[in-house]
Amino acid sequence: MRYKLVDILACPQCKSFPLVLNSKKEERFPGSSEFIKKRHNKNSFECSIFCSLKNKSIKAMKSQHVGTEICRDCIYINIISGSLSCTRCKAEYVVEDSIPRMIPKRFFKTHI
Amino acid sequence: MAEGLGRNAKHVYSAYRKMVKSYEKTNQLMTFFMVNAWRKFVTHKIAENLAKDRIKLPRVLDAGAGPGFMADLLNKEISSDIVLMDYSIEMLENSVIDCDKVQGLFEAMPFRDNVFDATIAGFAFHASIDMNKSASEFARVSKSYVGVVSIGKSSNKLYMQLGKLYIDHMIPLIARLSAGKNYVEFKKIKSIYMHIPDNARLYEIFKKYYNIDTFKEMVFGTIYQIIAKKKIK
Ligand SMILES: [Zn+2]
Ligand SMILES: [Zn+2]
Numbered sequence: 001m002r003y004k005l006v007d008i009l010a011c012p013q014c015k016s017f018p019l020v021l022n023s024k025k026e027e028r029f030p031g032s033s034e035f036i037k038k039r040h041n042k043n044s045f046e047c048s049i050f051c052s053l054k055n056k057s058i059k060a061m062k063s064q065h066v067g068t069e070i071c072r073d074c075i076y077i078n079i080i081s082g083s084l085s086c087t088r089c090k091a092e093y094v095v096e097d098s099i100p101r102m103i104p105k106r107f108f109k110t111h112i
Numbered sequence: 113m114a115e116g117l118g119r120n121a122k123h124v125y126s127a128y129r130k131m132v133k134s135y136e137k138t139n140q141l142m143t144f145f146m147v148n149a150w151r152k153f154v155t156h157k158i159a160e161n162l163a164k165d166r167i168k169l170p171r172v173l174d175a176g177a178g179p180g181f182m183a184d185l186l187n188k189e190i191s192s193d194i195v196l197m198d199y200s201i202e203m204l205e206n207s208v209i210d211c212d213k214v215q216g217l218f219e220a221m222p223f224r225d226n227v228f229d230a231t232i233a234g235f236a237f238h239a240s241i242d243m244n245k246s247a248s249e250f251a252r253v254s255k256s257y258v259g260v261v262s263i264g265k266s267s268n269k270l271y272m273q274l275g276k277l278y279i280d281h282m283i284p285l286i287a288r289l290s291a292g293k294n295y296v297e298f299k300k301i302k303s304i305y306m307h308i309p310d311n312a313r314l315y316e317i318f319k320k321y322y323n324i325d326t327f328k329e330m331v332f333g334t335i336y337q338i339i340a341k342k343k344i345k
Binding site: 001002004005008009010011012013015017033034035038039049093097098099100101102103104107110111112 | 118119121122125169171191193195199201204205210211212213214215216217219220221222223224225227241
């Protein structure tokens with residue numbers, strides 16, 4: 001998952017946003033990929049509300065007149081493993097093989 | 113009792129995960145090669161709506177994406193920022209499109225409110241654990257459109273029986289031909305057909321949150337398509 005994904009993820013249980021990312025292993029995508037070409041826009045931040053790479057809200061960064069390139073890596077860096085945790089309900093979700101596992105534990109006992 | 117698979121999801125889901133390899137081939141055969149046309153009708157309508165709204169790079173959720181066939185079709189019509197969500201890691205790992213992937217469930221979507229411009233779901237909604245909860249989550253995470261194509265059940269008693277005959281007898285036969293020894297897994301589609309509410313009821317479930325633009329039933333109601341726009345509160 002790219003850093004940018006944290007900008008849209010919320011806790012599936014209590015819907016708290018943003019989640020706290022703890023990245024353990026990362027890699028860099030080549031800039032030539034279709035995914036990046038499509039998204040790259042030098043005039044705006046990659047993230048729209050919260051940038052997890054800088055751990056700051058976009059609003060705060062705008063008010064501090066920070067350049068938009070600061071969150072460029074949010075689409076370039078892939079998190080291979082790590083975790084996302086919810087500060088409200090304390091749930092933790094792992095990121096494994098680049099995919100965040102966002103199913104609440106209670107479903108694994110009964111439904112999945 | 114919740115409308116949807118409920119705890120029966122457990123054995124349907126385990127079957128689905130084993131189908132990765134034969135999934136699409138069997139889908140094609142089971143639907144007499146109509147599956148892609150049915151998906152395309154939905155993605156085309158959604159693309160049309162998004163284009164009308166002139167959103168630059170609309171953000172779209174492919175819910176219950178499997179390998180991302182719906183997303184791929186949509187992306188061919190309109191450049192969009194797509195997220196694939198499925199409960200099966202196996203399906204996500206075999207995705208046909210380069211985009212963000214998340215393991216998640218309809219009933220507990222891991223996204224903030226109104227983050228998507230549209231949600232699409234191809235042959236997935238019928239596998240909801242709880243359809244009312246799923247529809248409400250679809251509406252929560254998405255600002256405007258929803259496009260669904262799914263297995264349905266006619267509200268007409270005769271058609272319902274015909275659908276049941278097809279699912280009881282034809283599907284195991286077709287699956288046997290295409291999926292080999294894995295064909296038993298496809299028999300679990302029967303469990304889906306047994307647990308889904310009829311199409312009239314499905315319409316009501318969506319109507320709670322959406323203004324329905326299109327509700328189409330095909331093949332004696334065993335397939336339905338919905339194109340709808342979220343109600344403004
Ligand atoms: Zn960022
Ligand atoms: Zn939480």
